[in-house]
Amino acid sequence: MGLQRWQGKLTVIDEVEYWTSPLLGIHFELTPENLQIFYPDRRPFLSTVALAALTEQAEKRAELAEAENARLKELLRQAGVIEF
Structure with missing residues (x-):
């Protein structure tokens, strides 16, 4: 089930399986296995697991x-080029 705010009230989204937000332009694809969310240009949102992995990689690169x-x-x- 999905909800959207319309004119200050929450309304039910009848067909959420392949729904696009009219306000944000983000697209939702609901399958029995998972929910995928896409930016308006159809790039997928990263999962929290993928974001955590990218963060860890960036921290390691920063340390190096x-x-x-x-x-x-x-x-x-x-x-003798510089003094500290």
């Missing part, structure tokens, strides 16, 4: 970048 930055700063300091 910080370590590389510290290593390069130390090389510059040892070469």
Whole structure:
């Protein structure tokens, strides 16, 4: 079952299986297995699991970048190019 706000009230969406929000343009596809949500350009919304994995990857890349930055700063300091 789906609901939408229309003129300040919640109304039932009769056919939610392949419904597109008239206000947001996002598209919903409901199957017996799951619910998929798509942006107006039909790119799928990422699941919370996929978002968590991307966040973890980004955090690891940030840690590696910080370590590389510290290593390069130390090389510059040892070469007398910069002082800290």
